[in-house]
Amino acid sequence: MQRLDDSLHPFKTTTVLVVEDEPITRTIIANYLDGFCHVAVVANAEEALQYCSLTPPDLILSDVLMREMDGLELCRQLKTMPDVSHIPLIFITSLSEDVEEQACWEAGCVDYVVKPVNAITLTNRVKTHLTLKLQTDFLKQQSLLDGLTRVYNRHWLEDAVQRLIRQSSRECSSFCLAMFDVDWFKKYNDHFGHLQGDQCLREVAKALKKALLRPSDAVVRYGGEEFICLLPDTDIEGAECVVNRIKDAVCKLELAHPESPFGIVTLSGGLSQLDNSDLENWEAWLKRTDELLYKAKATGRNRVCIASVRN
The missing domain is CATH 3.40.50.2300 (Response regulator)
Incomplete structure (x- = not known):
């Protein structure tokens, strides 16, 4: 045949x-x-x-x-x-x-x-x-990928996160969520222009994907210069290692950023772990992680704020 x-x-x-x-x-x-x-x-x-x-x-x-x-x-x-x-x-x-x-x-x-x-x-x-x-x-x-960075988009996120939360609940496993924001990205765009800004986001997204070592982990472009990383079957200690590896990977790109006090493109981030109160309301978990991200931005940037595990 x-x-x-x-x-x-x-x-x-x-x-x-x-x-x-x-x-x-x-x-x-x-x-x-x-x-x-x-x-x-x-x-x-x-x-x-x-x-x-x-x-x-x-x-x-x-x-x-x-x-x-x-x-x-x-x-x-x-x-x-x-x-x-x-x-x-x-x-x-x-x-x-x-x-x-x-x-x-x-x-x-x-x-x-x-x-x-x-x-x-x-x-x-x-x-x-x-x-x-x-x-x-x-x-x-293809419909679930961001057109610019080729990482997952928000449409994928809404479906996947619910599935992963159900899986985490069934298996009684840990599940962590990280949010990142490119520091002073508007100033980067103003200095270099939007075409260079787009290239910067592509490079950052590529670094995020490369820093995630397990197939089950995922990167999502949440909007503008903001990214989310889903880390299923990962406790807060393991997730801390991952987010630090991500932050370091972006720094190692050494993308020049004259408008940043660090001189290069950096990330601020927030990290938290799923708890029982989030099982029916994942937006609350997202909001909690977003607050940690803004805390990192308010306290100097180029850092990740991590939530303590809630009992």
């Missing part, structure tokens, strides 16, 4: 989850897909729900008729889970009546394949829906 160009359709980076309670069928389907994508297999709907909650796949292939929870109910439950409701699901079914087909569509599938499964039909439908998924993910990703 001729393969699509992997540089345009990087299926090898995708994961397809096969949900099938018959071991032989499960193996056959996995073998059909082996070679152009990563394949994960589970034996029932309950295992599929657990897998998706931990490591969401790019596509799900599910049998309809399974013991205990069937594929229709699996699909309906997945559609109620915010973090995985967008994952396309293809049913593999031996059902052929119109009413049975209608039930598949109403449950929320994007397609279905009739048993006995034809290898060519299955692989091409999987490729079609993976392509659509990758294209959708790319367009969504």
Whole structure:
């Protein structure tokens, strides 16, 4: 079978989850897909729900008729889970009546394949829906990036921070938030002009991203010369090391700033940790961190003010 160009359709980076309670069928389907994508297999709907909650796949292939929870109910439950409701699901079914087909569509599938499964039909439908998924993910990703600095924007922040707060609450893990502001940036713009000011923000954003060492950490351009860093699964001591590394990284850029008493571009920042009172009102956490940022600016700049952990 001729393969699509992997540089345009990087299926090898995708994961397809096969949900099938018959071991032989499960193996056959996995073998059909082996070679152009990563394949994960589970034996029932309950295992599929657990897998998706931990490591969401790019596509799900599910049998309809399974013991205990069937594929229709699996699909309906997945559609109620915010973090995985967008994952396309293809049913593999031996059902052929119109009413049975209608039930598949109403449950929320994007397609279905009739048993006995034809290898060519299955692989091409999987490729079609993976392509659509990758294209959708790319367009969504682009819409969530700041056009100037190419870090995340506020639209991404509003969705991501709620998800990360829920995750932190479920796992009883620490979660820290840092806010930074480029010191005397208006004076920088007035001195060098807006084109140079834009380049300065790009360099600062790049330094922030480079200073974050874990994939789960994220940089957001919050507005103007202000940036936010989300540091999930990080306590206040660990976060303090991160924000100091960020501040030092920007200083090491040695971007000349004649209107600053430091002579170079610097950052002021605020850092605080999520507590129980913030679980339903993340804006209060944001406001608390913003107040720390302004305290850093009021007390000399080129520093980070850190909140003590609240019990």
